[in-house]
Each structure stands twice: as C-alpha cells, then as structure tokens.
Amino acid sequence: MKAVLTTIAISTTLLIAGCDPHQQTFNEPEGVIQPVKLFTIDHNLSVKKRTFPGKVASTKKVDIAFRVSGQLINFYKTAGSTLKKGELIAQLDDRDARNTLADRQARFDIAKLQFERSDKLYAKQLTSRVEYDTAKAQLTSAKAALELAKSNLSYHQVFAPYDGTIASINADNFQVIGMNQPVITFQKADQLDVKIQVPEYLAKYLNSEQKIQSVVTFASLPEQQFAISLREYATEVTPGTQSFEVTYTLTPPANTTILPGMSAEVYLALIEPQTTEVIVPIQAVSTDDHTGESLVWKYDPLTSVVNPIPIKIGEITKDGIQVYGDLAHGDKIVSAGITQLTPNLKVKPLVWKRGV
Secondary structure, eight states, X not given: OHHHHHHHHXXXXXXXXXXXXXOOOSOOOTTOOEEEOEEEOOOOEEEEEEEEEEEEEESSEEEEEOSSOEEEEEEOSOTTOEEOTTOEEEEEOOHHHHHHHHHHHHHHHHHHHHHHHHHHHHHTTOSOHHHHHHXXXXXXXXXXXXXXXXXXXXXXXXXXSSSEEEEEEOOOTTOEEOTTOEEEEEEESSOEEEEEEEEHHHHTTXXXXXXXXXXXXXXXXXXXXXXXXXXXXXXXXXXXXXXXXXXXXXXOOTTOOOOTTXXXXXXXXXXXXOSSEEEEOGGGOEEOTTTOOEEEEEEETTTTEEEEEEEEEEEEETTEEEEEESOOTTOEEEOSOGGGOOTTEEEEEOOOOTTO
16 A cells, blocks of 8 residues: 555656646757748849830932933833942933033143144244133133033933942833932942830930840741841920830841831830849848837858848838848848847758658
C-alpha cells in the first residue's frame, strides 16, 4: 500500500510540473537562420503605345519642266523607271535652236576675224581707236549671243537631277509644251517619308529627352514592321485640327515595294523611366508601431541581414502597391513573414523546390 501511494505522489508531481505555463518546452535550437521570401525591385519602364494612320510620301520630289517652249518629240524613259543622275529623260524638237546656234556661231567667227584684223592694224597705228573699240565690242556681243544660243539648245532636253525614279509623266509625245510647264514628277528612290498627325498632348514629347520607339507597317506587308526615324515636325497645328504633322523617314528594304501614296500604320511607344516609384507586394509593407511610419525590410546580400527602410505609400494596383523610397533597381526586400523580423536579423532566402 505504501508503494502505491508513493507512485501516485510521484506521478502527480510530474503532471503538475508539466502543466507549468512558464516552462518552455519547444525551444528553437540556437544557430537556426530564419528563411524569408524575397522580392526583387524592378524599376519597370512605363511604355505608352499609340497607333496613328499615316501616308507615304517622297522624301525628295521635284516637278521637272523645260525652260523653253516647243514640241515634245522623245520620251526616253517611262513612269516607274529608275535613273542615275544625269540620264536623259525627254527632248523637245530643237531644229530651230540648232539653226539659231549655227547663225550665232557664224556671227561670232566673223566678229573674231574682224577684231583680229583691227588689232593688228591698231598695233601698227594704221587704224583709229574708235574702229578698234568697235571691233572689240562686236566680238564680245557675238560671243555672248553664241553662249546664249548654246544654252537655249541645251534647254530642249531634261535630265535626271539625282538618282531616283520617274513618279509620273504629265505630257505626251508631239504635244506642244509651254515654258516651265511641268512634264515629269521625279522623286528620290532610296528614301521615303511617312507623315502622321500627332495630338497636342503627345507633341510635347517630340523635342524631349524621352525616348520614342517608332515602327511602321503597311497593308501590303501586314506581318512586317519597319524601323523609322524622326525627320521633322511642325510647330503649328494643321489647319482645322488640333494636331501636328510629324514626318518620319524610312529606308525601303530590298525586295519590297513601298510607294508614295500608300497607307501606313505608325506605332509609337513613349518610354518613361520610373525613377522614384516601384510596385511591391502589399504583404511586404509594414508599419512602425512607435512612429506609424511605413516600412519595407531590405535584404543585404553581402551580410545576409535585413533592416527596415522607411517608405511612402502610393496607389494600390492590380500588381501590388506603389511605394516611394530609397530603393534601387535590383534591391531585394522581404515579401512575407515581416512581423517576425528585427533590425540586423540574419536571414536566408527561401528557395522553392519542385514538389515542396
């Protein structure tokens, strides 16, 4: 009986000791480093994309005309022909001009002979100064008339002013052409313009340091995009609109047909680097109990410790919450379990493994 009572007393003592609330039964072993889930700061680029209808135009275009009137007798090229600078395009009937040139050449030859005779006589003092000066003036006049006749004859032909393409022909053979009447539209072949109308809210970015990426597509080549570069832009609104004309330059790739007058779609992407605000997970933000200040916990990969960084709160988005503070691109912050963190606490990044 005494042995039984002793056993009950010992059991009761052990039970009471096991129920002591001050006794820590599950102590975390010393040296265990707390794992944390990290989030990497990314200063994303804010890209505003816009699409504008455009029209292809020639970068360089000129209407070619004869500087004299006459009957058109030869078109050596056709519309669409590609020419090198200086190639002959068309010609007027130049028979009258050639006759005039022959007459001016004869007059010049006579004046030259008369002057040479007068010059020799004047050197021997066998003629007067007046006769000498008259012969000299007649030679000068005949020479000017001859040069004018040569120029007039050259005006009966037109040539390619630069490497390019004949866009259109506005006259027919044997038609009488007036002086300075445009007969050919000639354009540069290796460069084209794409013109669009840009609204005023976007026009302010054209002369800024912000980068605008721009590409163009065409209905005939729907699956291809071509890089274009800004050439010029108007600083006055287009009459009847609140938009500004902007011109981009395109170098047509080989084996493609892009012609002036074609419709185009221009895609502009305005890139604005976000230098102060970032989006972080909502659960990464905490509040200091003493100051009420918003915080995130920044991880130092060199020391593996975390410390609080004060921030200011912005708007809540579908991707998280906007915060402003001393956070650089690539910084890592704790995104879960922040209530258990203390300054200078050593942690280790939580690595997720497949199946865990």
